Amino acid sequence: MKNKDWFTEWFNTPYYHILYKDRNDEDAQVFMKNITEFLVLPKSTHILDLPCGKGRHAVFLNSLGYKVTGGDLAENSINNAKKFENERLTFKVHDMRKPFNNKYDAVFNLFTSFGYFDDDKEDLLILKNIKKGLRKNGYFVFDFLNASFVKDTLVSEETKIVDDITFYIKREIKDGFICKNISFFADDKQHTFTEKVKYLDSTKLTNYFTKVGFTITNIFGDYHLNEFDIKTSNRLIIVAK
Numbered sequence: 001m002k003n004k005d006w007f008t009e010w011f012n013t014p015y016y017h018i019l020y021k022d023r024n025d026e027d028a029q030v031f032m033k034n035i036t037e038f039l040v041l042p043k044s045t046h047i048l049d050l051p052c053g054k055g056r057h058a059v060f061l062n063s064l065g066y067k068v069t070g071g072d073l074a075e076n077s078i079n080n081a082k083k084f085e086n087e088r089l090t091f092k093v094h095d096m097r098k099p100f101n102n103k104y105d106a107v108f109n110l111f112t113s114f115g116y117f118d119d120d121k122e123d124l125l126i127l128k129n130i131k132k133g134l135r136k137n138g139y140f141v142f143d144f145l146n147a148s149f150v151k152d153t154l155v156s157e158e159t160k161i162v163d164d165i166t167f168y169i170k171r172e173i174k175d176g177f178i179c180k181n182i183s184f185f186a187d188d189k190q191h192t193f194t195e196k197v198k199y200l201d202s203t204k205l206t207n208y209f210t211k212v213g214f215t216i217t218n219i220f221g222d223y224h225l226n227e228f229d230i231k232t233s234n235r236l237i238i239v240a241k
């Protein structure tokens, strides 16, 4: 039997949520406020947050008045997010390599939720699915890391203690992937996971977008929507139609 992909396993564990529990929700909210204002999205907009994790962006977008659907492969995250459901906020398990049944006014892919697959064809397949899932003139907001900035600022070893678990983290860029090896002892067991995100720079990503027929309207470099600068920006945010 084929081993499960790393992203299917790791994101579905409680340890992933423990390690990243200090991830900044305030940043997420500032970004959602800035981008919805910038795009002048009316409250009637139906946004697909894909993948949504436990729904931190989706819940906030809904609180701004939007109708939001969140989809993610991790069942545990979706079960958690379902607690926040209302008639304008729904969550479902969805693999973004599969097409959607619905059409949306906007699709948001946030916080480095791309580049997990070895084969470029799968990256393109996701972008094609998103394009097909958008209504005419709908917006796609894509929030990825700035690969060049990651390379220049890479911290190769780090130890983090969260909730009494000591996480030993090693980072390297290898075979076209930014790899983060995470090992720790918890619940009487030694665990090791490796996050692997493809080294996709702005040139490769913009080529992907053009290839599937998107028109790029803006490129930003952070959650305050400052201009993208390959040397100094911590994010690469592409807005496309």
Ligand SMILES: C[S@@+](CC[C@H](N)C(=O)[O-])C[C@H]1O[C@@H](n2cnc3c(N)ncnc32)[C@H](O)[C@@H]1O
Pocket (backbone or CB within 6 Å): 007, 008, 011, 012, 050, 051, 052, 053, 054, 055, 056, 057, 071, 072, 073, 074, 077, 094, 095, 096, 097, 109, 110, 111, 112, 113, 116
């Ligand atoms: C870095 S997390 C970000 C989640 C969320 N956007 C956030 O900011 O909290 C990446 C997410 O991608 C999901 N994921 C990975 N592969 C997926 C796939 N093929 N289809 C749908 N979701 C996937 C994981 O389960 C995980 O929740």
